Amino acid sequence: MLKNYFQIAARNLKINRSYAILNIFGLGLGMAGAVLIFLFIQFHLSTDRHQPDFDRMYKVVLDLHLDEGVEHESGSAYALSTALSQDYSQIEKVGFISKLPNVTLSANSGGKVKRFIEKENVAYADQGYINIFSFDWIKNNGSILLSEPFTVVLSEKMALKYFGTSDVIGKTIRLNNTNDLRIVGVLKDQNKPTDLDFNIYISLPTLKKLDLTNWPEQYGWISSKNFTFVKKTKGSNSADIEKALKSNGTKYYGENSKYYQHKLQPLSDVHFDERYGGQIRRSILWVLAGVGFFLLIIASINFINLATAQALKRAKEIGIRKVLGSTKGQLFWQFMAETALVTVLASVLALIFVMILLPSLNNWTHTKAFHFGMLFQFEVVSFLLLAVMVVIGFAGFYPAVIISGFNPIAALKSKLSTQQIGGIGLRRSLITVQLIIAQILVIGTLVLVLQLKFFKNTDLGFDQNAVITIPLPKSDTLQKTKDALRNDMLQYPDIKSVSYQYEAPASNMGFGGSVRFDNRAEWEKFVIRDRFGDENYLQTYKMQLLAGRSLMKRDSVVEFVINEELMKRLGVRDPQLILGKQLEDGASGFKGDIVGVVKSFHLKSLQEAVEPCVIFANPKLYKEVAVKIDTRNLAQSIQHINQAWQKSYPDEVFSYEFVDEKIAKFYEKEEQLTSLIRSFAMVAILICCLGLYGMVSFMVTQKTKEIGVRKVLGASVSNIVSLFGKEFLILVTVAFCIASPIAWYAMKNWLNHFAYRIDLEWWILASGGIIILLITLITVGYKVVIAALMNPVKSLASE
Structure with a gap:
């Protein structure tokens, strides 16, 4: 009996190729997305859990x-x-x-x-x-x-x-x-x-x-x-x-x-x-798990819509089977066998998609952890089998119940009502659920992209562009070698400035501590951050002086340049009034005079607020040389720097990195999340388009004669397109009204993790709705236009 079920299922799928292809492709996409997300989550959850005890x-x-x-x-x-x-x-x-x-x-x-x-x-x-x-x-x-x-x-x-x-x-x-x-x-x-x-x-x-x-x-x-x-x-x-x-x-x-x-x-x-420096929040993994679950849901909804729409074409077949003695249970399991066959084929397609996308997953996560062999691990195989069973049960049960319950006489006379094959209302509800999920993902993607763009384009309070850093050899601490290297570099006109430093103004540098100001008896109640750089540090990064001057090259006298935030924390509002005051840096033990005040700048990523900071020379801790270059001829500039480097350090490896690339690493996690959500949003939209196509196919099938009559009575193509467009415009509007507050709440909570963030304005939510509306109209319009252009004689002659 089971063999017979699958033989009939294979024959039906062969006859209805377009239906089978849509279902297999849609389910394959959803399952591929779910498997990729599972691999990503499994990778993170298993980190260091292989250690005994x-x-x-x-x-x-x-x-x-x-x-x-x-x-x-x-x-x-x-x-x-x-x-x-x-x-x-x-x-x-x-x-x-x-x-x-x-x-x-x-x-x-x-x-x-x-x-x-x-x-x-x-x-x-x-x-x-x-x-x-x-x-x-x-x-x-x-x-x-x-x-x-x-x-x-x-x-x-x-x-x-x-x-x-x-x-x-x-x-x-x-x-x-x-x-x-x-x-x-x-x-x-x-x-x-x-x-x-x-x-x-x-x-x-x-x-x-x-x-x-x-x-x-x-x-x-x-x-x-x-x-x-x-x-x-x-x-x-x-x-x-x-x-x-x-x-x-x-x-x-x-x-x-x-x-x-x-x-x-x-x-x-x-x-x-x-x-404490963790790589990813668990809450992000649960969000991605939800995305994977919803991909399976919307793919299954497609199956339900397409299967019930297809039921009209199979009504006589079901009626004949019932007249010939097939029971309701046999018809139920027959359709479940078809669902199982489609789902298994979709899982094979999903694995092909996953294999193709594994390199992209490695690129998104900046690792080489994902490889072909992972697909045969017990956990992955178990997840895929579970996904297959869930999809078969969720997607196949309802259509199987509906189709196996057809009245044989009504089926043979082609007099099945919409209620008997699931009803338009159910399909509207299912499509609305798909549109809600798609709009949430699209709005979420827009917010992620805009926040990431904000991170990359916001003024940090200094110029990080066209500055490269070169790690200094730890074996040579002679100042004369550093001076010679600087002088050799500055001989080239395309090299604008050279500075020795510990790290760039915005970095993961953790130096800092307590501070005492103007010989006060007590240390201040807040902590400050230290930045170490020479007399060219401010010039190299074009840091804006509000008062005073930059550091001078001195061997023994300590001088401090402070940022505006520290000045305000010390209770001073006029930068001119703080010049010449004494400062003691608790972390280094250095005491000296404040000689300059710079405009506040970001010391770390925009996820954190601006902190009070002091800049001073500390040659023993310099580990990099920062070089401001002319990028109009980048290759030549790098070559000039290399030539000067080899002259001073002939036995050392020349290596460099752009400061803006270092700063971009602050946002690797957000970049990774944006790439993942954007990719799965595109998958969700594609699956949703398949669902819309199935829905409009059902409606066009139901209204074939109506379309023919309207055309005979003078209706234009635009009139017919408008007839169907109103239906889907309502669905998109309802979905938008539900999706917008959910997306707003979720993304507002995500943005609250950052000290500096975009405003979640109405147009961002509206843009998500408009994008889905346009995609919906294009998908629906394609099918409706084909139906509207059909010869009305053929439409009226159809049975």
Whole structure:
């Protein structure tokens, strides 16, 4: 019997090819969108969950309870890491890691020296870090790897990059052209989602040898590049550890302990908590899950509309089957078999779509995590099977009930009423649901695009255009070399300005702290941010001076340029009145006079409010040279800079990055979300168009004779198009009235996450409605015009 069901189903689909193609294509698109979203969500939810005992692993984060609010810090000090391993019996293991950006590494391979700039994948790590996390080793030099100075662990990818082989135990690579690191281990390349994807681990004792200051003993040496991880003992409570940390605050921070509150962040939350540098909010994943669900819903609605519209053509077939003895149950399962066959074919098409779109998903997420093999994972196969079953049940049940319930006599006489095949009202409701979902997605996409455009085009308070930054060699700190490089660069007329700095004005730089103004007895109640740059810093970024002057090149005298926001926080309104006043920067310990006030500028992304800031020279911390260039001949400008660089640093790798590209990275998450929502909105619109086509096909079939009569009586094509257009204009209007407040509420909540945002004005909502209206009219108009142009004699002769 089952075989017979599917044979008949295949024959019916072959006969009704256009109906089958529309359904398979629509369902395939919806299922492909759902699978892509599932892959994206699964990738994020599985981040670092492959670690054994991940539920006992935590990252130590910090809440700074200041007078003006709480600041969240993802980093911690090495001194605290040492204390955790010694003072808390509830903690089984402790690991510390420190990111090392823009490092030069070189290797002698086959008699040839290879030099590379590694920008983000290198870190100092202690032995505890290696012990706390699970690594897949290709080779290692015993169980103790990073306990000795000048040792290093590489990933297989990096071993092949430097030596062309993974058999590199005992070989050396050179750090910043000064110190050799002995390779003691090779790791397999990481192929599972992780936020801890480093390819080179240098032993932390190496840093202690290179930096002879007392940073290992300073609890206040907190940076967003330094992280402590702990693994608690079985049965212990993280809340008890946090209480113990708080009670020991005086031991670590003295009288300032009230400001410091350490927390244990579960490893499973690290990826999602944006307060501490997380990559994506869980709420965004649930929104995307909703989008995937709605794609399946609107694709299933299409199936229902097309199936019930097709029922008129199959009325006599059903009537004959009933007269010949087919029961209602047999007809029900016959149609469900057809639905199953269509859905299975659609799932195959969906997989083809997914395979085609996987590279795009990698581009959207800036990863290489999505590949063909993922489609055969148990979770993905299970999801696809579940989606197939849900679609078969949801899309097939109602049409199967309707068709199997036909009155055989009415079916044979072609006298079925619209109520017997589902009714126009139901189809209107289903189409309206589709239009609501499509309008919400379109309005959401418009808001995302406009907010992203706002981010990119808003004046940051300085000129980031045509400025490139070059990481300075860590091996050379001589000022005369820097002066020579600057002078060589400025010999070229296309190079406008050269400045040494720690980072650009807007960056993730975390330096800052308390401030004392004009020899007041008390420190101010707020914190400030530090920016380090030389006497050309303001000129390079064209920062607007409101009063005073820029910094001057001096060896011993400290000078400060403050921003307008700091001036206002200090209670001064006239910038001229603050010049010459003394300032003490608590973070650096520097004291000096205020010599200038610049217009406030954004120190971070537009997601955060402008903060009080001080700019001063700190040559020991300069790590970049910023160069303002003439972009009319960009290639020549870069060549000139490279020539000057090679003259000063012949053994160093030349590498550069545009400042505006760095700033654009602030908004990678928003860019990613916009790309995803925009793509799935287009899929939803395409599916919706198929649904509209099915609806108008049904209406045209119902009104074929009416169209013929109207044409005989003199109606024009435009009159007939208007007849159907009014129907869909009402549906779009109803959908807009429902979708607009939902979209407004959702996007208003999303925009509230940003300190600076667009206004959610009425025209944005109206634009979403107009876009859907135009698409609806085009889709409906195409089918109606074809019907209106039909010869009325054929229309009236149809049975």
